[in-house]
Amino acid sequence: MSTEKSNPVKKVSIICSKGTIEDVYAALVMGNGAVMEGIEANLFFTFFGLEGIMKKRMDKLHTGIVGNPAMRLPGGARMPTLLGIIPGMEAMVSSMMKSQMDKLDVPPVSEFIELFVAGGGNLYACKLAADMFKVTKEDLNEHVKGIITVGEFYEHAGGEGAHIIFT
């Protein structure tokens, strides 16, 4: 039997530490993809990643357009960094990204979280980051199970075939 078959991934604990559209979605796609495959999944949001589970901010995420050499203009030319400082440019690029994702049936963050939780996924916020940014349970999406320490995160992350992914 191949090692892929005999040692399948049974659980993933994914840490999201950044708050851009692409960072939060990467964590959500990986997490939701896991529960869809019958793999247990935990999502742990820390530092700027907390934006992804804050009620008032989760559906208004932006993508960084300054200092992002992979950012392209429609047509494929590189976007000059200086263009990124034009007021409204970041909002425009961000809304274009969201509309592209919507076409691919990628839901807004709050809806994505609903789907993930309906599939049995767990959401946690990092205590240190929450304390640092003065974020309380009331600021967070209702599905967040708790604001937990690193030690508690590792406890939740344990088990056979369990993996931790940092993004």
Added chain:
Amino acid sequence: MAQKTYAGITVDVNDEGYFTNPSQWTKEIAMEIAKEEGVVLTEKHFLVLNYLRDRFARGEALSIRGINKSGIVEVKDFYQMFPGAPLKKSTKIAGIPKPESCV
């Protein structure tokens, strides 16, 4: 191409057991595949299976979000009805190819 026999009918499937010709599917066949997958089909399961087949026939991509918006079943129930890997399991029982969506 592999073949399998369900309910006395021989059907074409790929290596993973997904139908390559959805028109060969019948309700009786679905019950037998479901048994293999450890699922007992109810009327509600068939509503979902028919919805999946309809969408496939119209050439629309299947996603978990689409299921949620379908009005046929809530995602939470969908996970319970096809435990483990719901979209993979349900499409297999519905006699259509495995969805290629990441969401």
